[in-house]
Amino acid sequence: MANGTEFTAHCRAQMQAVQDTQDVIGGKWKIKILTILYFGKTHFMELQRRVQGIGSKMLSQELRDLEMNGLVKRTVCDTRPITVEYELTPYGCTLKNIIGDMEKWGRKHRQKLIDDEKEGK
Amino acid sequence: MANGTEFTAHCRAQMQAVQDTQDVIGGKWKIKILTILYFGKTHFMELQRRVQGIGSKMLSQELRDLEMNGLVKRTVCDTRPITVEYELTPYGCTLKNIIGDMEKWGRKHRQKLIDDEKEGK
DNA sequence: CGGCATCCGTGAAGATACTG
DNA sequence: CAGTATCTTCACGGATGCCG
Numbered sequence: 001m002a003n004g005t006e007f008t009a010h011c012r013a014q015m016q017a018v019q020d021t022q023d024v025i026g027g028k029w030k031i032k033i034l035t036i037l038y039f040g041k042t043h044f045m046e047l048q049r050r051v052q053g054i055g056s057k058m059l060s061q062e063l064r065d066l067e068m069n070g071l072v073k074r075t076v077c078d079t080r081p082i083t084v085e086y087e088l089t090p091y092g093c094t095l096k097n098i099i100g101d102m103e104k105w106g107r108k109h110r111q112k113l114i115d116d117e118k119e120g121k
Numbered sequence: 122m123a124n125g126t127e128f129t130a131h132c133r134a135q136m137q138a139v140q141d142t143q144d145v146i147g148g149k150w151k152i153k154i155l156t157i158l159y160f161g162k163t164h165f166m167e168l169q170r171r172v173q174g175i176g177s178k179m180l181s182q183e184l185r186d187l188e189m190n191g192l193v194k195r196t197v198c199d200t201r202p203i204t205v206e207y208e209l210t211p212y213g214c215t216l217k218n219i220i221g222d223m224e225k226w227g228r229k230h231r232q233k234l235i236d237d238e239k240e241g242k
Numbered sequence: 243c244g245g246c247a248t249c250c251g252t253g254a255a256g257a258t259a260c261t262g
Numbered sequence: 263c264a265g266t267a268t269c270t271t272c273a274c275g276g277a278t279g280c281c282g
Contacts, residue, residue: 011160011171015153017227018220022152024230028255031143032136039132044264050132055256060265081263082262091233098226099139101219106138108215109145149275165244176276181245202243203282 024069025095029054029062034092034099037072041087071095145190146216150175150183155213155220158193162208192216 025031032051036042042050048059063086066072071092077083146152153172157163163171169180184207187193192213198204 007160011157014159014224015156015172017224017231018152018156020227020231021223026147031139035136035139036132039128051136055258056263056265057257057267058255061255076264079263084264094226094229098219098222101222102142103135103138105215105219106141106143110138110141112212177243177245178247178277179275182275185245197244200243205244 021098024071025098027062029058030066031099031102033059033062033066034071034088034095035103037086037088037092038096038099041085044084044086047086066092142219145192146219148183150179151187152220152223154180154183154187155192155209155216156224158207158209158213159217159220162206165205165207168207187213 025034029051033047036047036050044059044063047063048054048056051059054062063072063074067074070089073087073089075085075087077085146155150172154168157168157171165180165184168184169175169177172180175183184193184195188195191210194208194210196206196208198206
């Protein structure tokens with residue numbers, strides 16, 4: 001049946017693929033971090049200040065994940081005391097489309113909520 | 122300074138927007154559900170079978186969220202016993218791009234992991 | 243069948259303090 | 263400054279049972 005196996009195959013694969021990218025950029029902070037790095041090389045401290053609400057523990061943890069997935073490059077500067085910079089790798093830039101689209105959709109959605117409130121209720 | 126206020130404004134807005142869409146399609150299950158509905162109208166039970174691992178509690182909860190955000194339409198069929206169908210609204214279809222992109226990226230990423238394993242190590 | 247209420251375990255994430 | 267270790271808290275979500 002066209003609806004049985006075929007559906008299963010397509011849909012399973014699709015859900016799996018979406019899951020895979022969720023595993024990489026999901027979670028509470030990763031996309032925000034990437035959004036900032038999208039603007040350029042940034043120091044750890046700078047990141048912590050900009051991702052308001054995040055603790056150093058979470059930040060370094062998330063950064064390590066991103067680094068292990070090859071999205072982010074970590075550079076230790078030999079200042080005193082030590083300083084670390086993070087930046088997007090070319091592979092990390094691969095996500096710009098997705099993040100950009102999410103950003104656009106978010107804006108529209110927020111606008112929609114406002115419009116709905118004005119009229120509807 | 123070009124780096125101070127300007128950055129802050131742009132970046133804050135961008136993070137906020139991304140956050141907004143994360144609030145809508147984030148979480149463990151929502152995107153998977155949408156991925157299935159992307160294929161067409163589906164019964165509750167059918168959904169639960171296809172989103173493997175989800176319990177009825179989570180499923181109905183997630184569906185309610187999606188419905189409240191106007192992404193999904195809920196239709197009660199007067200069969201006996203009652204049956205419920207869910208489908209994407211036009212607004213829900215708005216997300217196809219994002220989900221589609223995530224799917225594409227996920228496939229490439231998985232491929233990359235395989236390639237990396239072959240060569241690198 | 244769809245959905246809700248309840249109870250409960252677990253893991254994610256916050257706070258704090260410490261090291262190099 | 264960057265990162266780690268430890269403790270604690272809490273909400274996400276699983277299991278179960280009931281009701282319309």
